[in-house]
Each structure stands twice: as C-alpha cells, then as structure tokens.
Amino acid sequence: MQQSPLQDMDAPIAEFRAVTKRFGAVVAAEGLDLAIRRGEFLSFLGPSGCGKTTALRMLAGFEEPSEGEVLLDGQRVDGLPAHRRPVNMVFQHYALFPHMGVADNIAYGLRQRRPRPSGAEIARAVDRALETVRLEGYGGRRIWELSGGQQQRVALARAIVNEPKLLLLDEPMAALDRKLRRDMQIELQGLQRSLGITFVLVTHDQEEALSMSDRIVIMRGGRIVQVGSPRDLYDAPRDRYVADFVGKSNFFPGRIEGADGAEARLAVAGGQVIAGRPRRAFSEGQAAVASIRPEQVALLRPGQGVGLPVRVLTGIFLGEHTEYLVRHEDLGEFLAHVPRQAEAAQGRFAPGDEAIAAWPEGAALILGDD
C-alpha cells in the first residue's frame, strides 16, 4: 500500500459521486456526494435506517451502488469486490474468527497477500499490532477467553495490521459499557492521529461522533444533510434536524415576521418575538423555528436582570452544570444549563422558584422547520 509519489496529497482519499443505493423499492442512500480527506477522522451520524451503514458498506465493497461512482485514492472501485479493496473494517460485533487464536486472527489479512510474507515478518507485524492496541502477550489466547473490550482491540489490530487506506468502523463501541466506551474513544482518536490512517466511523451516538471526529456527516433518510466539523454543526446547524441531533437545543416554532440577511424576527406563541441569525433565506409569514442552546440560557433571580419570567420545574445536577427545566407562560417548557460558578454566586434554584431566563443577542438561530 505505498503512496505513489505523483499522488496529490490534497486529493481526497475516497469519494462518493452521485451515489444512490436501492434495495428493491427501498432507497437506502440517495445522491451522496462526499469527499473524504486524507488522514481525517470522519463520522457518519444519524439514526438507524438513515443510510450511514449502507455508505460504509459501499466503501468496503459489501454493497455496490445502484448509481454513481465510488472512488478510492482516485481510482474507481465500484464493482471491485471487497477482497480486492485496500480498506479494512472493524465490525459491530467484531466478527473475530472463533476457530482461531488472537495471533491468527490478526495475521489473517497478511496471510492473504500474494506473495505471502514470511512467517517471521507476519509474527513481527502481529506483535507490533498487539502492542499498538496495548495487548502485548495476548497472541496465544483464544477469542472466547477475552473480554468485550479486549475483543474489540483484537478486531482493531486485525484491521490496522494491513495498513489500509481507509479504516472503517461500524458502530464499534455499541457493545461496550459506558466507561469503557469513553476510554476506547480517547484511545481510538489517539491511534488515528499516530497511525495517520483515515478513519471512517458510523455511529448513532452523537457524543461519540462529536468527541472523536474531525468532520461529521449528518444523514437523514438516505441523504446527507450537512457535513462539517463538530463545532460547525453545533454552532451553525443547517436545520432543526441537525440542531436536534447534535447537542441539545430548545426549539420555539413560529412564523417569520421580518428577515434580512443578518437577522430574522420570529413571531412565536403569545405575541413574543425572538430575533436571531437566519441559517437560510426566509420570506415573511413562513413557518420557522428558533433554536437556542440550553447553555446560552442564563437563569437569574427576579429583579436581577431583564428577560422572560419563568417558573423552575426541575433541576438535574450533571456535574459541571445543572440542567433546569423551566416553564414560560407563552413559550412553554425549555432547558437552561447553569454552570457551577453561576450557581455558586446566586445559589441553586428549587422547583417552584420564580426566575428570569435570558440569552445574549445573537444566541438564537432561525432554522427551517422540516
């Protein structure tokens, strides 16, 4: 898998060009256009059935697109069977070969190469891979003797030992418990940086995608909704769906009262008007939604500031902040995240307390409601 010297390092490592995949009458993926950058950590994020796994399987060669092209390092690979593509996958349930030991599982890919590497070369590569996933000395174990986390490391070692152009990860943490998942996320990210291999992850877990990825592809109903860095998606979601899927947000539906390029005014329930940055062109009277992240909503004691009078319903302590559910007479219920320092300064709110909810100018985004 050597890099041709003529290969432009800025050229994408993989591309979807107008890719559509149908299974009978069901459209699993539609009109995918995407360039995957060399060396990046890219995640496909969406609920089940959104087409993210289909996209991954088209990269691996387990599915062929019904229309369009799939490119790998500038070469078309659609129509090329899986065993001839220089990509490797970490399967959701690891798919380790139960009749082989750990070392044989990891050596499997190298043994398929022609010409076949020598036994000593394979043994060295296997040891190196075990070391990379911090399982030194486990080569002689049987698969069923390993814990879930260890099995996942073996699956990872089995893939990276082949130095693939793309490492595909299909919900790799789904079977791990929460604490282990967090450790594994950090480890995966470190591994990706040190190996320099392009990672493509499929997940429905937004936290996972946000914490590990350089870029996230948000999918919905077989289509790509938005592609961007976790920060982009969080701060500038394209629509309500993205804002809802990436992080938490409060949504206030209403009708556009007036809009120019920089600001839109949304008339919401009870004659209230929320002004915010529009994420697309709106015309007057159109249905839209205002999105305000809970951490931008400040809660003040009555008389300490200007804002919406609300009543506190519940408060959930979440460590670095407390999540309060509050209720406004017209706007209904919404969330406010109050950081520890603010709480230390003004005291905690109890259910039933009167409070003032306020957010800074420009905190609200006006999004299309679809």
Place this chain on the structure above:
Amino acid sequence: MRLFALAVYLFLYVPIAVIAVFAFNGGRSATQLQGFSVQWFGRALSNPFVVDAFRTSLTVALASATLATVFGTMAALVLPQARPRLRAAFDALIYVAVMVPGIVIGIATLIALVTVFGWVNPVLAAVWPGEAPPQLGLGYGSLIAAHGLFALALVVLLVRARVAGMDRSLVEASADLGATPWGTFRQVTLPQIFPGILAGFLLAFTFSFDDFIIAFFVAGPQTTLPIYVFSSIRRGVTPEINAIGAMVLAASLTLLVVAQLLLRRGTSRARG
C-alpha cells in the same frame, strides 16, 4: 406416568439387549442361555458370506456417505442464497425425502432404475462399437445412488443448521481482509461448519450400513450385511446372527455418539 415411561423404554430396549446378550451364548440356541462364549463372533467373522456382505455394506456406505456429504454440503451452502420460492420448494422436497417410508423409496427407485435401464441398454447395445456392450443393471451403482440420495437429505438438514448458526459477518470479515471467495470458504466457512459436515457423514454412513429396506429392492445380485442377516434368519436363528447384530449395533452406536459429541463441541465453541 413414570412407570409407563419405564415400560416403554423396556419394550424398546430389552429386545436389543437380549440380542447382544445371546451373542455371547455358549450353546446353539437363540432362546436359551447355555454358558458364556465368544465363539459366535469368531464364526461370524470367519464365514466368507458374512465377510463378503460386510465388505459390500462398507463399500456402499462409504461411497454413498461421501457422495451425500459432498453434494449435501454444497446444497446447504447455496440454498440460503436461493430465491425464497425456490428455497421453499427445495426445503419441502428435502423433508419429503426424509419422511417418505423406506419401502416407498425402495420400490420407486427400483421401478425407476429398471425403466431407465430398459431404455438405455438397447441404445447402448446399438451404438457400442465392440463385441460385448456393457449392460447396466442393479448392483453397487444402484445401492450407492439410492442410499446417497436419501442420506443427502440428512446431510443437507444437518449442515444447514450449522450454516444458519454461523455469523454471516465472519464471511464479510474474511473478504474484507483480502481473502478470495475460495480462501474464505477454506479458512472460515469450512472450519465453522465442519462439525455439521462430519456429523452428516457419520449419520449417512450409519444409515446406509444399517439399511435393509431400500437395499433389499435395489441391491440386485449384491448382498449387504442386513440382507444377509435377513436371509439367514429364514434358515433359523443362530447366535451367529446375534453376534453380527451386536457388532453392527456397537459400530452404529459408536458413530452416533461421535457425531453427537462433535456437534455439541462445535456449537459450544461457536458460542464461546
């Protein structure tokens, strides 16, 4: 209820046990014990007719079990990928093959073969360039074919259970790691379903080795061990028959136990 179950088991197994016990009879009677002896085993094994029948049975069992295992495994691997309608049809046919009474299979095979021979033999005689055209007839070929076809159904059922229990993503993982389809079959699929294949082979072998009914119809001039036993009973039962029966029983039981052990070990491993 417990008493009833006991009675049923006694009814089932006492006669079999009696056969085995009388194989060690010292005297000539098959109904009266007259001391202990293994002489009848020696007699049976030195009887040229018994040895010949044994050899025929062994040949037929090995050949039919091998054929059934190879083709049954192929069918079991391909059937899950067939179109649902086609698959349902094949499944039904396989179950029918297992359920149809042996006597029906025997008669049907006999009639079919004789009819085919009646067509083919004159044609062969007409086109044969030499002096003595080969005559197709009943014998080894028809025995192996009839047993093989029945055993094929058994193998398909056993191997399909293994194929169904196999994690489909293992095959994908193998391909993903660069193994050709043949390489995947050799290194992943075959080791995974091997217990099923072996169990299928052993069952097919035991079935053919023990079968009397189908063999009786299609054996032609050949004598298998069960046919020999049946024909010698008509001349009166001696403990020699019991000895043959006991040996066949022991061999069959051993094979069945081995098959069961292999199946169990295979499943616990796959789960582990």
